[in-house]
Amino acid sequence: MNVGLEEQVAPLQGRIPVFTRSVKGVFRRFKTVILILAYTIFFGLPWVPWSRNDGPAQAVLFDLPGRRFLIFDLTIYPQDVVWLALLLFIAAAVLFFFTALVGRAFCGYFCFQTLWTDFFIWIESKVQGERPARIRLYRQPWDREKIVRIGATHVAWLLTSFWTAMSFVLYFGYAPELVTRFLTGEAESAAYVTVGVLTLATYFAAGYMREQICTYICPYGRFQSAMYDRETLAVHYDARRGEGKYGRASARSGMRTLEERREKGNGDCIDCGLCVQVCPTGIDIREGLQYRCISCGLCIDACNGIMDSLGFPRGLIRYDSEQNLENPAPVKPRLHWKRLKVIGYGLAIVLMSVYLAYSIASRSAFEGAVTQIRQPLFVVLSNGDIRNRYQIRVTNKLDVEETYSVSIKGLPVSALDMGEFSEVTVKPGHSAILQASIVLDAEMAESVHEVTFVITPRSHPDQARIETAGFHYKPLGT
Ligand code: SF4
Numbered sequence: 001m002n003v004g005l006e007e008q009v010a011p012l013q014g015r016i017p018v019f020t021r022s023v024k025g026v027f028r029r030f031k032t033v034i035l036i037l038a039y040t041i042f043f044g045l046p047w048v049p050w051s052r053n054d055g056p057a058q059a060v061l062f063d064l065p066g067r068r069f070l071i072f073d074l075t076i077y078p079q080d081v082v083w084l085a086l087l088l089f090i091a092a093a094v095l096f097f098f099t100a101l102v103g104r105a106f107c108g109y110f111c112f113q114t115l116w117t118d119f120f121i122w123i124e125s126k127v128q129g130e131r132p133a134r135i136r137l138y139r140q141p142w143d144r145e146k147i148v149r150i151g152a153t154h155v156a157w158l159l160t161s162f163w164t165a166m167s168f169v170l171y172f173g174y175a176p177e178l179v180t181r182f183l184t185g186e187a188e189s190a191a192y193v194t195v196g197v198l199t200l201a202t203y204f205a206a207g208y209m210r211e212q213i214c215t216y217i218c219p220y221g222r223f224q225s226a227m228y229d230r231e232t233l234a235v236h237y238d239a240r241r242g243e244g245k246y247g248r249a250s251a252r253s254g255m256r257t258l259e260e261r262r263e264k265g266n267g268d269c270i271d272c273g274l275c276v277q278v279c280p281t282g283i284d285i286r287e288g289l290q291y292r293c294i295s296c297g298l299c300i301d302a303c304n305g306i307m308d309s310l311g312f313p314r315g316l317i318r319y320d321s322e323q324n325l326e327n328p329a330p331v332k333p334r335l336h337w338k339r340l341k342v343i344g345y346g347l348a349i350v351l352m353s354v355y356l357a358y359s360i361a362s363r364s365a366f367e368g369a370v371t372q373i374r375q376p377l378f379v380v381l382s383n384g385d386i387r388n389r390y391q392i393r394v395t396n397k398l399d400v401e402e403t404y405s406v407s408i409k410g411l412p413v414s415a416l417d418m419g420e421f422s423e424v425t426v427k428p429g430h431s432a433i434l435q436a437s438i439v440l441d442a443e444m445a446e447s448v449h450e451v452t453f454v455i456t457p458r459s460h461p462d463q464a465r466i467e468t469a470g471f472h473y474k475p476l477g478t
């Protein structure tokens with residue numbers, strides 16, 4: 001009951017359901033492995049314990065009130081937002097890299113929409129039966145059987161959606177405690193709103209909208225063609241082989257062997273329609289490469305199964321490049337990675353990843369910044385001395401409390417006036433601001449243009465940081 005392309009793209013037309021047939025094969029197995037892996041990580045990660053000094057024992061925790069992300073032994077503070085930006089750039093480059101190599105494969109195997117739709121279809125087939133049973137159920141009137149089966153499907157979808165939403169929220173609080181508070185009605189209202197919105201979003205996206213998200217909503221589906229070229233591997237139907245001279249024909253008597261079909265001028269496609277029936281987006285790949293194809297490879301599995309049963313060579317539908325398909329003597333499909341854009345994307349990924357790893361590995365235990373207070377730029381004291389004022393910000397990036405002291409270099413020690421606070425104790429992940437003054441006699445003030453501050457953590461004096469700031473003085477009449 002997969003519908004034709006023209007019907008689905010008609011403006012303002014409601015969705016016509018796609019009833020996919022189950023299929024076995026290497027791409028189906030790969031999709032299942034990715035699905036299990038992704039679900040294990042997504043649903044399991046909030047429950048992985050991890051002991052740390054200054055926070056809940058949860059391996060991955062996005063601690064919004066504490067303004068930090070706890071990821072195993074790594075603590076990310078707002079000051080590290082550049083890492084997040086870098087991570088997003090790397091993710092985008094990885095997406096472009098794989099699209100240039102193997103088309104829309106990310107969509108077919110790794111995208112959240114694909115993973116959840118795939119699982120929802122699995123639920124549907126377990127509760128309602130295989131494709132013919134589901135079509136029959138769809139067409140039959142609302143009797144008891146239909147109400148029970150459709151109702152059970154929706155209950156299972158809603159439960160899955162709820163636990164998906166709940167698992168997402170568990171990344172933002174200590175999971176065992178948050179679940180209890182949520183179920184007893186004691187959690188924050190934001191948790192209930194988020195779970196409610198995400199439950200509905202998951203239910204509608206994976207239960208109802210499915211391929212329409214990929215076709216009409218996902219922007220990637222629209223611009224991915226810019227990354228394709230004639231050497232990109234994508235799922236293709238080998239029309240030359242499948243159609244022959246006189247087109248496809250069923251495997252009826254006298255048309256069951258390759259020799260018989262060649263003799264009559266027909267191609268290898270027996271027009272069984274299985275490739276269309278297994279397609280989650282409801283398209284017919286035999287009509288050519290289409291932007292709706294998410295490169296999931298299920299039609300390859302379906303067709304290979306048919307080819308095997310007939311004793312024909314596999315690969316009538318396969319991952320191949322346009323260039324190879326148009327070749328008078330196509331060779332075995334292979335990845336064409338020696339292309340400028342693939343190498344460029346690859347290089348960008350490596351460079352950004354190395355920089356990110358280096359930046360994380362070499363992160364200092366604290367950050368210090370000194371800024372001169374410029375209003376006024378300087379003050380002439382009653383005894384003629386010149387005073388400049390500074391603000392010193394210290395951020396503790398350790399997971400324990402630390403005490404920092406401030407001193408100066410290259411100037412008399414007495415020039416530094418920290419008031420009552422010559423040192424400050426800062427909680428993990430927090431910042432403290434100190435006020436400092438530098439007071440010099442007028443003669444020295446004329447020759448000093450910069451002050452060097454030294455911020456020293458008490459328990460790691462070897463990690464002292466040097467920060468400089470300007471010293472300003474302009475005598476009257478100059
Ligand atoms: S045409 Fe084939 S590869 Fe493309 S979405 Fe349909 S089943 Fe997947």
Ligand code: SF4
Binds near residue numbers: 272273276303
């Ligand atoms: S599965 Fe293969 S043989 Fe059957 S219709 Fe599709 S391309 Fe033709």
